[in-house]
Amino acid sequence: MTLQASFFNFGSISSLPCPPRTFRQRFVIRAKVEPSEKSVEIMRKFSEQYARRSGTYFCMDKGVTSVVIKGLAEHKDTLGAPLCPCRHYDDKAAEAGQGFWNCPCVPMRER
Amino acid sequence: SCQAVSTASLDKDEKNASVSGSAEADEEAKVGAKVKVKVPLKVYHVVRVPELDLIGMEGVIKQYVGIWKGKPISANLPYKVEFLKEIEGRGPVKFFVHLKEEELEFLD
Numbered sequence: 001m002t003l004q005a006s007f008f009n010f011g012s013i014s015s016l017p018c019p020p021r022t023f024r025q026r027f028v029i030r031a032k033v034e035p036s037e038k039s040v041e042i043m044r045k046f047s048e049q050y051a052r053r054s055g056t057y058f059c060m061d062k063g064v065t066s067v068v069i070k071g072l073a074e075h076k077d078t079l080g081a082p083l084c085p086c087r088h089y090d091d092k093a094a095e096a097g098q099g100f101w102n103c104p105c106v107p108m109r110e111r
Numbered sequence: 112s113c114q115a116v117s118t119a120s121l122d123k124d125e126k127n128a129s130v131s132g133s134a135e136a137d138e139e140a141k142v143g144a145k146v147k148v149k150v151p152l153k154v155y156h157v158v159r160v161p162e163l164d165l166i167g168m169e170g171v172i173k174q175y176v177g178i179w180k181g182k183p184i185s186a187n188l189p190y191k192v193e194f195l196k197e198i199e200g201r202g203p204v205k206f207f208v209h210l211k212e213e214e215l216e217f218l219d
Contacts (some may be wrong), residue, residue, distance in 0.1 A: 012173075013143060040164075070171075078213060082210060085112060087185070090183070090185070091182055091183075093181040094179055094180070094184060095185065097179060097180070098176060098179035098184045098186070100176055100184060100185075100186035100188075101185070101186070105130045106186070106188060107188065107209075108206060109156050110154050110155065110156045110188075111153070111155070
């Protein structure tokens with residue numbers, strides 16, 4: 001898990017009666033969950049196998065491929081199924097349960 | 112007047128819920144309908160058929176996948192249609208294709 005910490009200062013400027021100007025420091029910690037190495041490895045092999053069987057190719061920019069495979073791994077870890085990481089969902093659990101967008105998604109499989 | 116406003120908003124919410132609920136029911140009611148593909152559409156997932164153009168083919172809606180256990184799903188091809196195609200040397204082959212409303216023509 002990587003932690004990104006940032007802090008910001010703000011001064012209070014107000015015409016209302018309030019305590020004298022003070023600087024406040026506040027740490028904001030945002031935790032970004034990285035997928036497990038095992039899941040990344042599983043999804044990498046899955047993706048390679050699918051590309052081989054379907055006669056398709058990874059993106060020329062392997063950075064894109066990497067982000068997509070990590071996204072698949074993260075969804076597999078959190079939802080139990082590799083939901084397409086390229087889309088936004090209102091209810092990820094329902095989408096993973098239904099399966100339309102589970103990799104390989106219906107549009108990719110059929111069209 | 113506050114009471115009137117709150118009642119009105121509640122009625123509106125109930126109306127919205129019933130409208131969306133009935134829209135979903137309409138879609139579910141289409142299951143079993145005979146349809147025809149009205150646009151050129153190639154699919155690549157039929158077993159041992161590398162590429163197949165569905166235009167003009169008739170099928171039956173088997174499932175509406177836009178709703179799952181009462182929850183809306185973001186599937187953009189929500190109609191799961193069953194087709195039966197006669198393939199030379201193999202006889203009738205059954206397969207499913209997910210389609211959207213714009214690609215379909217409902218047959219009575």
